[in-house]
Amino acid sequence: MAAEDKKLANGATHIDFQTDPSRYRHWKLAVDGEIATLTMDVDENGGLFDGYQLKLNSYDLGVDIELADALQRLRFEHPQVKAVLLRSGKNRVFCAGANIRMLAGATHAHKVNFCKFTNETRNGIEDSSANSGQHFICVVNGTAAGGGYELALAADHIVLVDDGSAAVSLPEVPLLAVLPGTGGLTRVTDKRKVRRDHADYFCTFEEGVKGKRAVQWRLVDEVVPNSKLEARVADRARAFAAASKRDAQGEGIKLTPLMRTIEGDSIRYRFVGADIDRAARTATISIKAPEVPPPADPEAVVVQGAAFWPLQVARELDDAILHLRLNELEIAVLVFKSEGDPAQVLAYDAVLDACKDNWFVNEVRHFWKRVLKRVDVTSRTLVALIEPGSCFAGSLAELVFAADRAYMLIGSRQGDNRAPPKLMLSAMNFGPYPMSHGLTRLQSRFQADPSELDRVKARLGQPLDAETAEELGLVTFALDDIDWDDEVRVFFEARTSFSPDSLTGLEANLRFVGPETMESKIFARLTAWQNWIFQRPNAVGEAGALQRYGTGERPQFDMTRV
Amino acid sequence: MNIMNVDYTTKIPNNVNLTEDRQVLKALEGWHPGYLDWWNDMGPEGFQESLVYLRTAVSVDPKGWAKFDYVRMPEYRWGVLLAPQEEGRLVNFGQHMGEKAWQEVPGEYRAMLRRLVVIQGDTEPASVEQQRHLGKTAPSLYDMRNLFQVNVEEGRHLWAMVYLLQKYFGRDGREEADDLLRRRSGDADSPRMLGAFNEATPDWLSFFMFTFFTDRDGKMQLESLAQSGFDPLSRTCRFMLTEEAHHMFVGETGVGRILRRTCEAMREAGIDDPHEVERVRALGVIDLPTMQKKVNLHYSLSLDLFGSEVSTNAANFYNAGLKGRFQETRLRDDHRLTGDTYPVLKWVDGAIKLVDEPALTALNMRLRDDYTNDCNKGIERWNKIVKALGVDFEFALPHTAFHRQIGEFKNMHATAGGEIVSDAQWKKVRDDFLPSTEDGDFIASLMTPVSEPGEFASWIAPPKVGIDNKPGDFEYVKISE
Ligand SMILES: [Fe+2]
Ligand SMILES: [Fe+2]
DSSP, rough: OOGGGBBBBOOOOOOOOOGGGGOOOSSSEEEEEEEEEEOOOOOOOSSSSOOOOOOOGEEEEHHHHHHHHHHHHHHHOOOOEEEEEESSSSEEEEEOOOHHHHHHHOOOHHHHHHHHHHHHHHHHHHHHHHHOEEEEEEEEEEEEEEEHHHHHHHHSSEEEOOOSEEEOOOIIIIIIISSOTTTTHHHHIIIIIOOHHHHEEEEHTOOOHHHHHHHHTSSSSSEEHHHHHHHHHHHHHHHHHHHHHOOOOOOOOOOOOOEEEETTTTEOOSSSEEEETTTTEEEEEEEOOOOSSOOSSSHHHHHGGGGGGHHHHHHHHHHHHHHHHHOOTTOOEEEEESOOOHHHHHHHHHHHHHHHSSSSHHHHHHHHHHHHHHHHOSSSEEEEETTTTTOOOOOGGHHHSSSSEEEEEOOOOOOOOOOOOBBBOGGGGSSSSTTTTTTTTTHHTTTOOOOHHHHHHHTTTTOOOHHHHHTTSSSSEEHHHHHHHHHHHHHHHHHHHHHHHHHOOOOHHHHSSSSSOOHHHHHEEEEEEHHHHTTTTTHHHSSSSHHHSSSSSOOOOOOOOO | OGGGGGOOOTEEEEESSSGGGGHHHHHHHHHHHHHHHHHHHHHSTTTTTSSEEEEEESSTTTTOEEEEEEEEEEGGGOOOOOOOOOTTOOSSOOOTTTTBSSSSSGGGHHHHHHHHHHHHHHHHHHHHHTTTGGGGSSSSSHHHHHHHHHHHHHHHHHHHHHHHHHSSHHHHHHHHHHHHHHHTOOOOOOSSSSSGGGSSSSSSSHHHHHHIIHHHHHHHHHHTTTSSSSSHHHHHHHHHHHOOOOOHHHHHHHHHHHHHHHHHHHHHHHHOOOOOOOHHHHHOOOOOHHHHHHHHHHHHHHHHOOOOOOOOHHHHHTTTSSSSTGGGGOOOOOOOOOOOOOEEEEETTTEEEEEEETTTTHHHHHHHHHHHHHHHHHHHHHHHHHHHTTTTOOOOOOTTTTTTTSSTTTTSSSOOOOOEEEEEHHEEEEEEEEHOOOOOHHHHHHOOOOOOOTTOOOTTTSSSEEEEEGGGTTOSSSSOO
């Protein structure tokens, strides 16, 4: 299967990130009190694209979309769940990792987007554990190879069956000439603290490691014979649940289906819209402010559930970003605009701040954080245009700070009687939404002089006009209406004329100013190394490892070390 | 002055609907007072209050582009005039050939275009600065008027470039427009961008040589920018070329009148050998060998303005459709040049050789060759004057390798004939090829002003016809007390 004839299965016209448990083909979500079980049982014939079978619990993007959905529902719909068992529905196989035939046939762009999304899903597992008290225990009942072991690595605790054959492995280098790029290497060393020479052996030995050595080398937490497995797993689940700080009362909220219409080049949700200009290679994402004031107390917030504006906007924005990422590969620039009353946005931010101890509000805050992180690692130029009628305040202002450039109009346009635009800050800009490297966008922005951050903080809640915002360093350029059209047009035209590859590298380099975390390292390594290795003939050439995999022929490598 | 009182319809003749262009008006609000300050500080020294019989372009049609009248220079009506827009004009070369000419700056070429406009723009005020002291030693009112005409038109050319910057290049363009007023010719801290525009123009022979050689570089640059696919630039340059022709006329006839006077004086005194420098100089005229040295100097400085012979910038400008070749549309080839070559003079294995280079990167060389041809035509006309007066002397352009600061030959010394010489040899022969201090002192000694209408200094012949067909004793400049 050549990359260019890839067709979505079942006549689908685009990759859809919306799903729900009733539609899952690869996972089962069962909840029993405080313990949930997520069972991976991949439908061989349920591949997202035509042309491959998902054997041995191997996965493609479609499988991961369901997993991501399930994780999301565990957090919002199942407040009582404190421990999650990650298991396989297949005999003696946990998960064989990403499907090789799928990878061999995928476009480079799809491979990278696929890896990025699975990374985000695995980070999501760790985020559930760290911030929602839902801890993950992975039960490796057989082979956990490559991406399969990477999935296990995201869990808090890995139980490996001690049956003489079940093993964990990262065989990407010896078998496929690529890297365990969805966090495998980084989690082995940085999370599990496997000694580097052990890791070196482990990553070059395709059969992997089993039994006691797997424990000694810290690759898993324990090995258990089959006969004692269920009892041990139940014990562990109870123990993790007992240690959980999750304190959620009452019913969960229902993540009802998003109302979405895709017509031509326009995608519409309730509060979010995306309009694609193919000739200009831009997509404008507009976000509407809430129309009514927020509920007065946390109980009323929970009653609103999925209709609570911050949650609904986050879900819509998340879906729009993913849609554009995977389905609109030639769009170079994502333009953020907003519309409505900034005071209204700030009112909702005030609730997010005041009610943060409520489990649901906590989930909404962390979801916003994850959506913004998704924006950060989206390899498109991000631009915020702050114009009259806009409402870049608090949480929405994070999009301005996530953008590679932000342009703000000074005053109004001739013939437009709306007031000049204002940028506003809330408590949400100063902590709850850290980037993957641990700093807030404003901290990251003012690395040179942290006192500038204090200067900005002193303006919390005040409407800031363009010149003030520029002076405070919150926007790139403040422009009056005389200059606006031409400056913005020229910026877009120039931007879209550059090599998309160099822009991807440039933007990823410039966005994450400051320190590294395990999470940011994973994305950085994906962007750099995996992107490179996945392009090299040694992996994807005619005689490369991915093409030769399963043919019985040995791959041929260009042996030059680069 | 209060800029808000400027009526841009009458004060600044224009065909760009200036009064309704908020963007440019706003930018001019800041720039115009700075320009007037610049003109007062750096424009012709001592004659700002004098009434000068000047030509003003008030429109682009044949009737309007040359209105003669007495004007005080600070009140000159600097115009913003573009050649009329041609319906359906196309990009005529490079990778966009055949597409519609751009009426707005294409985003991806904004930086390149801005650079082209800024470099051109920087030369315009520079020569005004270089020539600001010359009014005081003018050999006649006729010449003084020509100097001022050139000066005000260079000022107008600056306006033309500033208009483009302010209209099409946003914030950056406005900053560049301000910087055009900030840089000063020969200033140690912020000099003009190109070498020849930081050289002194100490005397009137230099002025005439400069307008012949250096303004001719300007002509070639304008010719190639007039080909631009960015239509406003093309239209601006086309109109500027009509004025540039006059500058070269001033240069060519100025030098021609000087050598005519020299030859006449030699004949009257019975001197046959033009190399009898001392005897000729004793007649109060400039000897021909010294004039040849001036030719050598100004020609070589002007060659440097074309940049390196092989240039990727030039290739990029061409390929992008921003700067074409001399008379691009009359050339018969594919106008893309991707597979073509062009012979370039290079220093190879100790010898000067013609080497084929990719035509795209050799565009500077090509434009320079066109320039040399253009110069040679003027040299021939000078030689005709000399010959007609029976003097045995021929002017010639020096070799390309002579006295170069930029390009292939910058690291060596060559004689005007193209012979490569060592540093030590060069020191010995330098004054044979370039004006020496004594040559300069001698020329300076002749620079005494003549300000009676109809009178001319001893070393320059009167013109054949007056400006605007005025009689010989016309008072071209009414010098204020
Ligand atoms: Fe000029
Ligand atoms: Fe000129």
